[in-house]
Amino acid sequence: MIFQLRYAVALAAFGLCIFCSAGQAQDDRLVRPFKVQVPQAVLDDLRRRIAATRWPDKETVGDRSQGARLAELQELVKYWGSGYDWRKLEARLNALPQFKTTIDGVEIHFIHVRSRHKNALPVIVTHGWPGSVIEQLKIIGPLTDPTAHGGSAEDAFDVVIPSIPGYGFSGRPTGTGWDPERIARAWAELMTRLGYTSYVAQGGDWGTPISSAMARQAAPGLRGIHINLPATLPPEVAAALASGGPAPAGLTDQERAVFEALRASGMKGSLAYFTMLTARPQTVGYGATDSPAGLAAWVLVHPGFAQWSYGADAKQSPTKDDVLDNITLYWLTNTATSAGRLYWENGARGSVIAAVPQKTSEIKLPVAITVFPEDVYRAPETWARRAYPNLSYFHEVDKGGHFAAWEQPELFAAELRAAFAPVRPAH
Amino acid sequence: MTTTDAGSIKEIRRFRVNFPDAQLADLRRRIKETKWPEREQVNDASQGVQLATMQALARYWAAEYDWRKCEERLNALPNFITEIDGLDIHFIHVHSKHEGALPVIITHGWPGSVIEQLKVIDPLTNPTKHGGSAADAFHVVIPSLPGYGFSGKPTAPGWNPVRIARAWTTLMERLGYTKFVAQGGDWGNAVSELMALQQPPGLLGIHTNMAATVPANISKALAFNEAPPADLTAEERNAWNQLDLFYKKGLGYANEMANRPQTLYGIADSPVGLASWMLDHDARSQELIARVFAGKTEGLTRDDVLDNVTLYWLTNTAISSARLYWDTQQVSSGGFFDPRGIKIPVAVSAFPDEIYAAPRSWAERAYPKLIHYNRLDKGGHFAAWEQPALFTAELRTAFKSLRV
Numbered sequence: 001m002i003f004q005l006r007y008a009v010a011l012a013a014f015g016l017c018i019f020c021s022a023g024q025a026q027d028d029r030l031v032r033p034f035k036v037q038v039p040q041a042v043l044d045d046l047r048r049r050i051a052a053t054r055w056p057d058k059e060t061v062g063d064r065s066q067g068a069r070l071a072e073l074q075e076l077v078k079y080w081g082s083g084y085d086w087r088k089l090e091a092r093l094n095a096l097p098q099f100k101t102t103i104d105g106v107e108i109h110f111i112h113v114r115s116r117h118k119n120a121l122p123v124i125v126t127h128g129w130p131g132s133v134i135e136q137l138k139i140i141g142p143l144t145d146p147t148a149h150g151g152s153a154e155d156a157f158d159v160v161i162p163s164i165p166g167y168g169f170s171g172r173p174t175g176t177g178w179d180p181e182r183i184a185r186a187w188a189e190l191m192t193r194l195g196y197t198s199y200v201a202q203g204g205d206w207g208t209p210i211s212s213a214m215a216r217q218a219a220p221g222l223r224g225i226h227i228n229l230p231a232t233l234p235p236e237v238a239a240a241l242a243s244g245g246p247a248p249a250g251l252t253d254q255e256r257a258v259f260e261a262l263r264a265s266g267m268k269g270s271l272a273y274f275t276m277l278t279a280r281p282q283t284v285g286y287g288a289t290d291s292p293a294g295l296a297a298w299v300l301v302h303p304g305f306a307q308w309s310y311g312a313d314a315k316q317s318p319t320k321d322d323v324l325d326n327i328t329l330y331w332l333t334n335t336a337t338s339a340g341r342l343y344w345e346n347g348a349r350g351s352v353i354a355a356v357p358q359k360t361s362e363i364k365l366p367v368a369i370t371v372f373p374e375d376v377y378r379a380p381e382t383w384a385r386r387a388y389p390n391l392s393y394f395h396e397v398d399k400g401g402h403f404a405a406w407e408q409p410e411l412f413a414a415e416l417r418a419a420f421a422p423v424r425p426a427h
Numbered sequence: 428m429t430t431t432d433a434g435s436i437k438e439i440r441r442f443r444v445n446f447p448d449a450q451l452a453d454l455r456r457r458i459k460e461t462k463w464p465e466r467e468q469v470n471d472a473s474q475g476v477q478l479a480t481m482q483a484l485a486r487y488w489a490a491e492y493d494w495r496k497c498e499e500r501l502n503a504l505p506n507f508i509t510e511i512d513g514l515d516i517h518f519i520h521v522h523s524k525h526e527g528a529l530p531v532i533i534t535h536g537w538p539g540s541v542i543e544q545l546k547v548i549d550p551l552t553n554p555t556k557h558g559g560s561a562a563d564a565f566h567v568v569i570p571s572l573p574g575y576g577f578s579g580k581p582t583a584p585g586w587n588p589v590r591i592a593r594a595w596t597t598l599m600e601r602l603g604y605t606k607f608v609a610q611g612g613d614w615g616n617a618v619s620e621l622m623a624l625q626q627p628p629g630l631l632g633i634h635t636n637m638a639a640t641v642p643a644n645i646s647k648a649l650a651f652n653e654a655p656p657a658d659l660t661a662e663e664r665n666a667w668n669q670l671d672l673f674y675k676k677g678l679g680y681a682n683e684m685a686n687r688p689q690t691l692y693g694i695a696d697s698p699v700g701l702a703s704w705m706l707d708h709d710a711r712s713q714e715l716i717a718r719v720f721a722g723k724t725e726g727l728t729r730d731d732v733l734d735n736v737t738l739y740w741l742t743n744t745a746i747s748s749a750r751l752y753w754d755t756q757q758v759s760s761g762g763f764f765d766p767r768g769i770k771i772p773v774a775v776s777a778f779p780d781e782i783y784a785a786p787r788s789w790a791e792r793a794y795p796k797l798i799h800y801n802r803l804d805k806g807g808h809f810a811a812w813e814q815p816a817l818f819t820a821e822l823r824t825a826f827k828s829l830r831v
Contacts, residue, residue: 049462051724056695056746066753068689176468222496243651269686269756279679282467282475283707287693287700294693295701301690337464345476 028029028102031193034109034169036093038332043086046292046331050081053293065268066305068297072310077293079311080324085358086332092137100169101193103186106178109169110162111136112194115144117156121424122196123416124160124187125405128205128229129277130299132168134326135406136161142413149410154424155417161229162190164206166338168329173338179345180206184213188222197221200420204228204375204404205304206342209352215365224392224423226416228404229375231351231358233262233385238354241266254380262377270303270376277343285337295336296327303376304402318406351379355387368393368419372408374401393419437601442506442517442577444498446741451494454698458489461699462676462696472713473676476703483720484706485699486732497734500545505758508577509601511594512757514586517541517577518570520602525564529830530604530823532568532595532713537684537748538705539809540576542735544569546815549680551822562830563823564777570598572614574747581747587754588614592621596630605629608826612636612781612810614751625771631829632772632798634822637781640789649674662786662802664765669783670764677709677782681763685756688749695745702736704745711780712808726813756828766793774799774825778814780807799825 055074059066096111111133114120123143127135139159141148146155162169165178165186169329188211191199199219203211208227215225233241235249247259265271276284287294300308300323311320318326330336350357353376360367367388371379373396381394395415400408467474470513504519508768519541522528531551535543547567549556564598571578573594595618599607608631611619616637623633629657645667648655655667683691694701704714719729739745761767764783777784779802786794787800801821809813 002635052457054743055742056689056692057580058582059689060582066750068688068692069689073692172465174465269682272682272686273690276679276683279676280475280707282464282477283695283703284683285464285475286481286703287691289698290462290700291693291696294691294696297690301687307684308741334464341468342575342607357592376550 016312031099031101034098034100036090037101047081049076068300073297076310084324086328103189106173107171108162112160113140113144113227114158115156117153120156122158122199124191124201126203126207126210128207130302132326132329133161133163135403138409139405139413151417167335168333180209180213183210184217187214188219190294198425200224205332217227223275226368226419228370230360230369230379230384231353231355231360232379232387233354233384234354258378258380262402273301277340281344288336295331299327338393360387366390366392366423370415371396372400376402433472439507439509442508444501455489458485458698461485476706480717480720481699481703484702487729492733494737511597513827514573515579516570521548521552521567523564523566526565527563528564530566530607532599532609534611534615534618536615538708539646540735540738541569541571543809543812547811547819550819561822574750575744576742584754588617588621589617592625595622596627607629608632610634620767623771634774635778638775638785638790639764639766640785640793646762662795665787666783673782681752684749684752688746688753691746697741701740701745705736709782715807769794772796772798776821777802778806778810798828
């Protein structure tokens, strides 16, 4: 209540809207330029809350098996409240062409960078949870300007990077129904609205079900997709993992290793957040909305951060600032609760890495897959071939994890170039 | 007061609750400055505790609620702390004036505390004032679980229900009780059942209001999403339906706490975050609690609910209490409702709004020495707290045959 008041005062004092849209919104279908501008009072309030954090006592173990360790999180949050500078990110975002347009009743924010190269292939790249468009900032240069990044003009992409409804600068749906199918239809409309008649889609995490739904819907103009968290688990493997039963007979050594790794990860509780968000996004949202430290810990619970050093290793990618950019974005846009609802929407559909619930066999368009070895599982090519009847590209690279574009942008861009080369229209 | 315990003197210290004003003012300030999410997208609690409920709770908590009243009630009772197995254990201990009163140790659960049991203390210890006879009297011992309330917070893993059950037996022995009974629901059921399994010489029997009776074939069918067996009775089918809902939609919180309790920094730092997390234990409890913030008067009051949440806040035990799920998962692969094979006498009260109302047929199979079974017509997960009169009557009847 007080926050909203403070916020209103800030607006009046600074004469700014928190995330300004320039231009007129008379027609919802208009694509309006957008800039990020957070009032200083809101940033001051965040710092004040960080300084006032009430901490629990230390975990009772010597590792992260109970969640984010107190000392690691305190160190990160201390930096967040002192050294971290949101304005740098704001400047980076505002250096990019950002827009908003209303689709299916929800305002959609997106970054749209056209390549200067003729015949660049348009690609729509979708983030996941607990991510945002910040995951993709580092690949924009390599994709749109390949000649400056070890590629040729024929590798160029026009890049469209939207914020999922309920995430970042997009609107927060007030009603239900924004599942990956509906988001996929909105993305097709977005590409049409931008005038693209021949394009591709890319995603990991939630970006995979969304890109896959676009492919299944055979959106007009969509030529193929590239995914980095494919849904390849065969039904007998998914069933054995769900029931705790023995591994299915006939697995190859590699498949068996993937099966055992998935089982171990499940036993270690890596999916508890998934269960909670699917069941009760609103309940978990209150603490993550009201407490910066609570939000940071909740974001970092994702297994994609399992190997992350909490900033102790300055050379590690994503950097401490990258991760705090993303967490601060969730804080400032107040999307901790709304973002979690995508799990609730997914609901009974269940696993996002199993082939049957994700209906992979219904995808007729070409599917390209890159496996990053430190992702939540290493999809074997055998399973990928079974799951995706039109698998056009499969490559396991030697480094990178769940947030591939964020962690290994050059490698990620190289994968997209190779993966989509066969589907580029001949000129 | 001191007593000898395995050759060493173990002190039992009197304990009083007294939080500084500054801590209460800080809590109020934090509640008023809550940053809220927007409203849920649905018109029910299927996405979690509804915004209107939380905002009504926060308004009352910051503006009208008075912790000092709860503190007075607690301090009017004899509170003690004693160290057992390296950890400070807090407990309330009320002696009945009636000779031959039966000692009972009553264990709360999560998200509860000794506050759940305050209303049953006088009816149990002083039955002649509450519609009973002197022969119904109990001496009452109500401990705070390790990591909960005023008990110490373990700094190392291992305080699972097996260890807690041993500590409770030590506590009863230290208090000089040679014959006693145990009672519990929620974690209190697990602890009481484990005491029963350990069969300490003094333990005559247990009473549970959240019995672990689900037959293996039923658990398996529920886990594998199979259809219910065709031969279920109406009572069993009702239990099936309740369990099915709980397993499909209601286990998120337990899963989170069993796997990543430390991740819940938000409920240590945000009063509203803590309250919402505690309200959302199970769908029916949540309804029973939410209704008091919408003006209904049955069951718990707003003060009841906030006494308990405030106790968690002031003792900063949101995460230490959640670790009981984690510690239990380290040693147990069985389900919460799996029969444990108890051989001593067990009494069961099945309250209709519990996570599941244990059918008599399942209770008979789970507990070969079932000395009492009753299905109540109202009451839920927090039976002693919601329906103290019914709960007291159940304990009197349940343990009658064990009194000597």
